[in-house]
Amino acid sequence: MITDEYAERFTLLRPLLFTIVYEILGSATESDDVLQDSYLRWAEVDLATVRDTKSYLARLVTRQALNALRASARRRENYVGPWLPEPLLLHEHDASADVVLAESVSMAMLVLLETLTPDERAVFVLREVFGFNHHDIAAAVGKSVTTVRQVAHRAREHVQARRKRFEPADPATTARITEQFMAAATTGDVDGLLSLLAQDATWTADSGGKTTAARRPVVGAEKVAALLVDLFRIRRRMPDARIETVNCNNTPALVAYRGDHLEGVFLIEIADSKIANFYAIRNPDKLLTVMVPRQISR
Template sequence: MDPQTAVFQQHRQRLFSLAYRMLGTPSDAEDVLHDAWLRWHAQDVAALDDPQAWLVTVTTRIALDRLRRAKTERAHYSGPWLPEPLTVDADQPEAQLERAESLTLTFLLLLERLSAEERAAFLLREVFDYSHAETAAMLEISEDACRQRVHRAKQRLREDRPRQPLPDTKAQHRLLERFVQALQQPDLETLRALFAEDALHVADSGGLARATLHPLHGADRLARLYLQIARQQRRYGVRHEIRQLNGTPALLSWCDQTLVAASWIDSDGEHITAVHALRHPDKLARLAAVTKAAAPASLH
């Protein structure tokens, strides 16, 4: 490996982590890294005082441009949009540093509430621990403007943050096990008892699979929805598997060898407060390819 490539590879995981948190989609993050690599390859590396800062700056700016385009495209997306999982389980060596709250799918979805500029400033300052001065330089804004963006982002995230900001993974796993049992032996009251009174259901199909096109609210509505889903799944022999997605428990649903849904939950420790169901065939196909390379966890 030549020295220029070796430097890029040395920082690649950090660059990918930043791009993925910016965009919420692994394939988009890889595209950003490809563009960053092309610019790096054309750069006179010997003239750089801080290669990592240069790489982070370029990656951030490429991701910012892509995120601005993505926000425009998502405004015309069919139904809700959900981030795409990065990891199945969290026991691979490269995933050991990816267990923070900032990588959970719930938090990535929360970041969608921020403008592209706020998101970049918040991630660089609060997640990747660059100073306000360093962040401002990377974004080509004043330090005061950087502080304002980070402050607005933190304020908005505090307002919108779920009631259980740091997920209790053991409680989530227990609730998912109860959820699977209720799906296998569907009963309206059993299902209803799982959900908080103001529980939320959001599904992402991109208009390419059968799913709710708008968020649903309330334990009664969610119980009726999943009673219907459970009966359909029993008819088609759907099986369920509890795995780790981005460091927290999630439910994968399979029909034969096809992944038909990937769902993760928010909880208050006792009840499910939100269900996020990924039903987009393309996203599921990419996730299935990763999943099949790993041994199953909890099969039901």
């Protein structure tokens, strides 16, 4: 019965806990590992000492996530090419009703959070996204309340200074632009692509040096359009190639297969009714569990 209570409390909050850890780490597979380790620690806690299960578990998983983030810092320093977060496959429109949650798991925000220190990232996520008080955050990151307030202020200013503010596209606009993009890309319609791309549209690819991909971001509508035409021309020559459209990180994403082999996930970021960014994740290590739907919450 006691074991059931541990599992019941943890399972009830798992979507929230997963979302916290994912936003701190940017990795769904590492988040799964953190939650598994956290549950083992949770199962040893005297439940009579737990006043607020949500706050307690949030502190627990945050500490474990910070340990994982610091341990992976050296690997990221030596990473070949751009490092992008792992895509997060969501049930259709899973986060769209919650604007704050939707933005917090967007690829653009996760990339921005990579520029923060581990402590700044954890404090920002817990405070700005999940609304935890400074006392709970202080316990989670092992800092004083005064220090946490300073870190929160610094992180918030950093994010606000670098975050581009756009009107989020409504579902109908997103669907229309995605459909037009697929039509132009599959037929090699350069003019059609250029009409959909922002002038400073960017293509960023993450291969980890393990597969073919641009080692530096490609910037500019003309260059990105040319790259897209080449990519789709190559795929048309592959009889067993197929592309499916899914929702990753609350944005349209193309999933490219060759036969049964998943070759990459390509997220399309739409801002002000134009395609602003493509995020191409081709590192096979980041594709291992990408087709497992995730439930997020805050």
